[in-house]
Amino acid sequence: MKETLPSNGCDFFDVDHTIVDGxxxxxxxxxxxxxxxxxxxxxxxxxxxxxxxxxxxxxxSVASRxxxxxxxxxxxxxxxxxxxxxxxxxxxxxxxxAELCIAERISSGRKxxxxxxxxxxxxxxxxxxxxxxxxxxxTLVIDRxxxxxxxxxxxxxxxxxKVQALAFMDSHGFLPQECSFFTxxxxxxxxxxxxxxxxxxxxxxxxxKIARERNWKIEKxxxxxxxxx
Numbered sequence: 117m118k119e120t121l122p123s124n125g126c127d128f129f130d131v132d133h134t135i136v137d138g139x140x141x142x143x144x145x146x147x148x149x150x151x152x153x154x155x156x157x158x159x160x161x162x163x164x165x166x167x168x169x170x171x172x173x174x175x176x177s178v179a180s181r182x183x184x185x186x187x188x189x190x191x192x193x194x195x196x197x198x199x200x201x202x203x204x205x206x207x208x209x210x211x212x213x214a215e216l217c218i219a220e221r222i223s224s225g226r227k228x229x230x231x232x233x234x235x236x237x238x239x240x241x242x243x244x245x246x247x248x249x250x251x252x253x254x255t256l257v258i259d260r261x262x263x264x265x266x267x268x269x270x271x272x273x274x275x276x277x278k279v280q281a282l283a284f285m286d287s288h289g290f291l292p293q294e295c296s297f298f299t300x301x302x303x304x305x306x307x308x309x310x311x312x313x314x315x316x317x318x319x320x321x322x323x324x325k326i327a328r329e330r331n332w333k334i335e336k337x338x339x340x341x342x343x344x345x
Contacts, residue, residue: 123225126290128281128307129218130299131232131239134317137209137339140201140234140242147201153193158185183256187265191258194237202241210242211337214317217298218246227288231281231297231307233273252280278306298335302326 132139148154186194218228229250230243236253243251254272257264270276285295296313297304302323308314316327317335327334 124294125312126227126229126285126288126295127218127221128229128231128295128297128311129214130297130301130304130317131230131234131242133300134298134337135211135214135218135230135246136206136242137211138205140206140232140238143205144197144201144235144238147205148197151197151200153189153197155185158182183267184265186256186263189263191261191263194256194263198237199241201238202245206238206242207245209339210245211339213335213337214298215246217335217337218248222247227290229281229284231272231277233271233277250284252277252284274303275306277304278310281307282310299323308332 129135132141145154145158149156149158222228227250228246228248229252230239230248231252232239232254234253236251236255239251239253243249252272255268257266257268270279272280281295281297282292284290285292292310293312295311296315297307297311298315298317299308300316300318300320300323302320305323305326308316313333314327314330315333315335316323317337319327319334324334326332
């Protein structure tokens with residue numbers, strides 16, 4: 117039975133492993149290498165970043181060194197990587213259940229926000245595909261249409277998601293209890309703790325344990341079998 121949703125609310129969705137099966141940032145780096153716009157060495161830092169992310173202790177200096185490799189890239193190249201990455205790697209891995217959930221909440225009049233540690237140029241095509249107007253993501257600093265090799269601070273991860281989500285709620289007239297948050301990661305506990313509807317999606321074992329203890333909703337989103345074009 118279709119869920120009846122209040123129209124005066126806001127729903128925040130994590131992206132990686134929640135809407136999309138996999139890491140959108142890593143996928144975009146592979147796409148950039150394939151397009152010969154990024155050097156192969158940019159992948160060397162990925163295992164360390166992934167382990168730090170998994171254990172909730174991300175050292176942003178490691179991510180910053182990786183981002184420094186992008187210095188001097190034209191903004192148009194970034195957009196090309198984002199668009200090609202969506203067509204080739206993201207679109208085939210969108211969870212159909214996530215797509216349907218977002219569409220249902222949009223039709224109920226609720227505001228949808230993608231909130232992610234991925235990058236704006238990577239998730240913008242996804243947001244357009246899902247008819248989502250609002251994105252909170254990490255953004256590269258652009259100077260004269262070239263990437264500067266720096267990221268706009270603060271880095272959106274962990275408690276900073278809570279900070280930016282609260283700022284969004286305040287600017288759009290929402291209370292935390294009127295909002296929901298869908299995520300797979302235990303790193304997102306600060307935001308899960310304050311919303312009226314915390315929903316864990318395809319959770320890791322740590323988040324599943326916490327969700328059961330707190331009687332939070334647990335969802336299983338399945339992969340969307342979409343052809344790559």
